[in-house]
Structure formats: C-alpha cells, structure tokens
Amino acid sequence: MSNIEKNKWVITSAWPYVNAIPHLGNMIGSVLSSDIFARFCRLKGDEVVFVSGSDSHGTPVAVAAKKQNISAQELALKNHTIIKDLFKKWQISYDNYTVTHSLTHIEFVRNFYKDIQRNGYIFEKEIESLYCEHDKLFLPDRFVEGICPHCEAENARGDQCDKCQKLLTPLELKRAHCVICGEPPVLRKTKHWYLDLPKLQDELDSFIKQNQLIPQNARQMCLNSISEGIPQRAITRDLEWGIPAPFKGAEEKTIYVWFEAVLGYISAVKEWAENIIKDPSKFDYFWKDPKTKTVFFIGKDNIIFHLIIFPILLLSYNKDKSNGEKLILPYNVSSTEWLMFENEKFSKSRGVGIWIDEALEAAPLDYWRFTLIYNRPETSDTSFLWSEFENNIKTLNDNIGNFIHRTLTFIDKQFNGTVPHKLEFDEIDKKFIERINSISYEIGESIKAFKLRKALRDIVNFGKEGNIYLNEKAPWHLIKKDKEAAGNVFNICIQAVYAFGILLSPFIPGTSEKILSYLNVPTSKDLKWDSINENAVKEGLKIKKPEPLFQKLDVQEIQDKLQKLKEQKSNVGGKELVSYDDFKKLDIRVALIESVEKVPKADKLYKMSITLGAEKRTVVAGLAEHYKTEELKGKKIVILANLEPRKLRGILSEGMLLAAVDGDVVSVLTPDKNIPPGAKIE
Ligand SMILES: [Zn+2]
Ligand SMILES: [Zn+2]
Structure with missing residues (x-):
C-alpha cells in the first residue's frame, strides 16, 4: 500500500455570516456536507486539512450591530464563539474553525493585496457612490436595496440579486433605498481601489475550460459570466468595520468583505499550521503544492464568488511567481440547491424553520x-x-x-x-x-x-x-x-x-x-x-451486550419541545415573550387609594394607603411630580399585588402601582366602570 501516493486535500465549507445562528438549511448546504467528505477522506488515509470560519466583516454585521447598538467587533466575536461551539456539538470535524477578524487573516489579506497591487492588477478611480444623508454614511453592498436591473426582483441587494444570482453594484439598483432608514440615497464622490478583473479574463476562461471536474451547471454559469465580460470591481469600501485597505491613500477604507472572506480558506490553513499544529511548513505543503486538491462546499448562490472572483484573486497573486510559490487554483466545488422548510423559505422573523442550536435540544x-x-438538496431544492x-x-x-x-x-x-x-x-x-x-x-x-x-x-x-x-x-x-x-x-x-x-x-x-x-x-x-471485507471481524471475538441503536422518533414531542424553546427565546421588538402560564403568575388587582402623603426628603415619592377590599396595604410610588395628593385620594387604581415587598426610603412597599408612561407623561391606570377594590385583572 505504501507505494500508492496519498491524496492531499484542503477541504472547506462556506463561511457563515457571524450575525446569525445557522439553520438546518445552512447546515446541509455546506457545513455538514463538507464534514462528511472530510471524514471520508481521512478514513481513506488521505491527508486532510479541513477549515472554515465565521465571516465577521461586511455590511450584514455592521447593520446588525448598528441595530443592536453595540460595536461590530463585540457582536462578531461573541457570535463567533457561539457558532464555533455549536459546530463542535454537531461534531463537525474542522481542523480549524476560525474567524475573519483574526490577526493571521487580517495580516494575510493585507499582504496578499499588496502583492496584487505590485503585480499591476489594482487601480484607483474616483466614482460617485450612494450616500445616506440621514445616517451620514456611504451605502456599500448590503446597506442598500432596490429593484434588480436584470430580473426586476424587488429587494435585490447592492452586491447581488438573490433571484437571478447576478452580481450587482449599488448604482445599478433601481429605486434604491438605505436599509437602515429606508430613505432614498444621494450621490456623492469618493475614491476607490479596483481589481482589474478583465485583465485576467482569458486566463480564467482557460482555467474553467480545462477543469472538467467542476459540475456542469456551475461551469456553465461561469462561462456565461465570462462571455458577458467580467466588469472591474471595487475592492475597497467606505465602511469602518473590516480589514483596513493596505493601499497608500486608502487609510480610511476597508476591503470589501467578499474580497477577503474567500482568502480565509488560505489564511485558515496558515493559522492551523502556525498556531494549532505548530508546523508552519505545512502551509506551503498544502496550499503551494500543485498536487493538493482544494474543494469548496457551497450553496448555489456562492458559485460566482468561488469560481470567478477567487480564482482571479489567485491568478493575480500568482503572476510572476515561480512554481512552489504559487497558490493552487480550485480543484472542485460541491454546490447544493436550497433546503426549504415545509415548502417555505427559512425565516427567523416569521418563525419558519429550525435553527441548529434548538435542534440539538429537541x-x-x-x-x-x-x-x-x-x-440533501443535491440536484433540486428539497424541503424539510x-x-x-x-x-x-x-x-x-x-x-x-x-x-x-x-x-x-x-x-x-x-x-x-x-x-x-x-x-x-x-x-x-x-x-x-x-x-x-x-x-x-x-x-x-x-x-x-x-x-x-x-x-x-x-x-x-x-x-x-x-x-x-x-x-x-x-x-x-x-x-x-x-x-x-x-x-x-x-x-x-x-x-x-x-x-x-x-x-x-x-x-x-x-x-x-x-x-x-x-x-x-x-x-x-x-x-x-x-x-471492510468478509474477514474483518475474527471468529472468537467477544462482543459487548447490545442495546437498540435507535429510538422511535416522536415528531409531536419534538415539535412541542421546539415550540417551548421558541417561546423561551422569541423576541418581539427586542423583548422576551412570556407564555400564558407566566402571565397567570401575576396577581393584578384593583385597589382604592385611601390616603396619600409625601415621603420626607424624597421629591418624587408618595406613600399611599390602599385597600384591596378585605386587605389594607402600603404602596410607595414615584408620582409626586405628576399628581397632587388630592388628585389621587379616592382614586381606583391597578396594582401588581404579588410582587416581592421592597423597602423604599425605609418604607415597606407592598405592591406596584401600574401606570402608562410616555416620556414626561405619566398616567395611572384606572378601571372605567364602577368595580370594587380587590377585583382581579385577567
Ligand atoms: Zn435579479
Ligand atoms: Zn439611511
């Protein structure tokens, strides 16, 4: 056997966006499929390095962080840890699952682009770009949506149309609007650094034509794109969150996320070699040996980026480099169609689908x-x-x-x-x-x-x-x-x-x-x-006492569990939903205010004696700036009656008065019919 040369693989799965927990559709699209392939190759005795990571830069993360009012870095690194842990629980056998906000990646990307610039594939251009006057920022990529100029789909994004898969630039969109505030943007001048994609069009064409392994549909999609002519594309963005562009004069700009995330396939192996197995030579051993096979597990929307943009980046980097210095071109891709959920698109907001964290609990x-x-949606979309x-x-x-x-x-x-x-x-x-x-x-x-x-x-x-x-x-x-x-x-x-x-x-x-x-x-x-063969298990071997391998699946039970989990976690306007059982725990009652007095040395507080019919209590409430004592005396109000008593200014408050609050306006709730104190609110 030793005379047979082993295959050498770099196996990768598409980088999930760090701002969302993956759902089952994301899982099967690339992550799980790549894991099966990697595990298989290892069993075959091949040499394998299996990598991926969280895509932490770019507009989706910046937009999400803005909405949550936290820094993009905080959001990215927090979510990366969560996703990494979930993949571990799904037994995805990555050799390195990293994040694009790692030092190794950032440094690698910056050096990579300096090389490409030296090789003459980068030029500068002043352009007009979309700018939101309301949010005071340029609107790159996903900061802007509008109508697709090719297929008329609504909500096409500034970088790509989901419906026809065509790559777009924000200016091509019809009726563009800012995704943060919804306002139409204006044009403003800015300078950007471009990758001269057309310069490498012929080399790319022959790469695709020579690589017969690439699945037919993906090849055809690429060849069509090439024959339509590949446009020059800006690789810098007026966006704070990202990898700082390494070009002179571009200090304020970052690299467009798609032009750096794909390089993560390379830097993740570098990081693995240097930091995990501590053998830096293994980086060249995998990425610079023409015998290595690289394979990319992706969803069908990622074909263009992996078979056009990524190879072009590699070709422009490799120019004038000798063999042994060159990074290898893609060997193959495995792209899947979509997985739907009960024939609908997965949607967090509409609660359609199962997410990989809750699946494990159910x-x-x-x-x-x-x-x-x-x-698996191998040749057409399938549905869970x-x-x-x-x-x-x-x-x-x-x-x-x-x-x-x-x-x-x-x-x-x-x-x-x-x-x-x-x-x-x-x-x-x-x-x-x-x-x-x-x-x-x-x-x-x-x-x-x-x-x-x-x-x-x-x-x-x-x-x-x-x-x-x-x-x-x-x-x-x-x-x-x-x-x-x-x-x-x-x-x-x-x-x-x-x-x-x-x-x-x-x-x-x-x-x-x-x-x-x-x-x-x-x-x-x-x-x-x-x-595996007819003699793999020898006679005389002692086996262990067996137990049934699988249990019958009670789908109803799983659905109930998932429903409970969703109730625990679901959000409405950023607040947690409570179940009806939770609500029933609250004892809310009508009370009559019998007397009111100011709390000494507390400008805002009143001490009130109230009656709930049979029972009298003391309640302290911050109403002194909103009501005169005589306005409250004799009023029927609503209180939360089973709240733990607590001391305010030395006075024990035995309930919480309910009031509507809007800015400076405070209005106590009061029943609009004659109803006795002690009546329950339900
Ligand atoms: Zn379209
Ligand atoms: Zn805006």
Missing part, C-alpha cells in the same frame, strides 16, 4: 445529520418535512438498526457473545458476501462524486439486503438442528455490522462509534474505509 444529533443528508423526518428515522431503524440488533442479540444469546466460525458458503451466502466485499468501493465512489444523498441511501439499502439475507437463511430455525450452520450466518452478518460501523462513520459518527464499540473496535484515527 432530538439526538445523529437523527438530524441523517435526515439532512438523506434529503416533519412527516419525512419521522419516516427517515424509521427507515434507518428498520433497515440498519434492526439488522445490527438482530445480529448482535443472536450472537449474544446463542453463542455466548462470541463470534462463531464460518463454514462452506452456499450461493445465498456468496451473494451477500460479495456485497460486503464491494460495498465500501461503491459508497466511496458516490462520496467522491459528492453524491452524499445517494451514498447514504445505498448504505440503507445494504441494511435492507442484510435483513433479506437473514430472512432467507432463517438462522432461528437453523439453530434447532444445526448450530454451526446458524453460526456461519452470523459470522457473515457480523462482517456487515462492522461494515456499517465504518460506512456510517462520516455520516453519523456517534452511531458509528456505538456500533464499533459492540465489536470492541477502538474508534481511533486508525479506522480504515478499505478495511
């Missing part, structure tokens, strides 16, 4: 991983459906769970937990053994072609074949007359159990570990994809 991780891949989720897990259990459990319990009970030995094979045995011997190759070919959905479905089918084999051989009858013949069947079945342990490992690693632990196989780096 059902076991491997159920989510399984169902997402099982319905509750009914399918339930069916998918049932399919997993019926075909794989049952086969494994039947095999292990039989060996446990009938053979004292010891793998029995084999006999001569008959035709039925041979047929199933052939499957065992060929399954890893077959599934591997699908994964290599990024057909993850097919791969997983074929693994499930293999489970189906296992059950058919068992039923055909009926060892539970066989054992009554010929124990050795029954043992032979289970020697074969245990090889298939081992196969599932390996085959499922990229997809549902937790389950795989459990399966292999029954066979006392340590789940270490030494697991090998190609170790």
